[in-house]
Each structure stands twice: as C-alpha cells, then as structure tokens.
Amino acid sequence: MTMGDRLKELRQKRSLSQEIVAQSIGITRSAYSHYEINNRQPVYETLIKLAAFFEVTTDFIIDGDTRGNDAQVSADTIEIIRLLNKMDDDKRKESIDKMLEAIRES
Structure with a gap:
C-alpha cells in the first residue's frame, strides 16, 4: 500500500471529501489530490499536519508503520x-x- 492509498483510506474511513481535508490543513484540494494519487509527496510540515488531522503518526502515513503508540497521536x-x-x-x-x-x- 502506498502513502497515497493510506491517505485515501484514512479520508474515506471518516467520510470526508478531499476539499475538507485540504482546507483543514491549509492546502489546495488539487495538492491533496496529488498526494492521494501518488503524483506528489507532502513536504514535512504538511505531513505533520496530515498526521495530526487524521490522528496517526507520520510513520504510519509514510510506510504504514503502526509500532509507535498504535499509530495514534494524543x-x-x-x-x-x-x-x-x-x-x-x-x-x-x-x-x-x-x-x-x-x-x-x-
């Protein structure tokens, strides 16, 4: 599973649109869409915002690693x-x- 697949799965599990996710973390829907289809990767600051938004670790978004406190952020x-x-x-x-x-x- 790719980073884009994980982002899409996280978003869909919450029944959110790409627009809502993008607005919540301060980027355009188009930029977020490129992350989900693996055309681009988020910069570090955006990756942190995505992890916080989805309440997972950056490791989980990057490679699916769930070892760090069950991939949950406080x-x-x-x-x-x-x-x-x-x-x-x-x-x-x-x-x-x-x-x-x-x-x-x-």
Whole structure:
C-alpha cells in the first residue's frame, strides 16, 4: 500500500471529501489530490499536519508503520497543531517559543 492509498483510506474511513481535508490543513484540494494519487509527496510540515488531522503518526502515513503508540497521536498534540495552524507567523513563533521555554523550565 502506498502513502497515497493510506491517505485515501484514512479520508474515506471518516467520510470526508478531499476539499475538507485540504482546507483543514491549509492546502489546495488539487495538492491533496496529488498526494492521494501518488503524483506528489507532502513536504514535512504538511505531513505533520496530515498526521495530526487524521490522528496517526507520520510513520504510519509514510510506510504504514503502526509500532509507535498504535499509530495514534494524543488529543492534546492535535489540538496544539490545530491552534498553531490558525495563527499568523508571528503568533505561531511566539507560541512555540513559550512552549519551548515551559519545557526547559520543567
């Protein structure tokens, strides 16, 4: 099974259109369509967004690997990514800096 096959299967299991997936992760439907038919591969940032959106690991999308915590991403991680995606570049950087600071302090 290819990456495109896995993306299509994940989308169809949720009864979603390509348009909904694309809008949710901030790309065009056409770009997403190319991923499903294996004409293109997503860049790293888009791959992370896809994994968060579908609540799976990047490894699962890339090669079907389900060893990493059952291919599931935590709900908190998904929420953080969704919130970051809604921010402009400056706010996103500021938020990431604050999270990194909090991690260093713990």
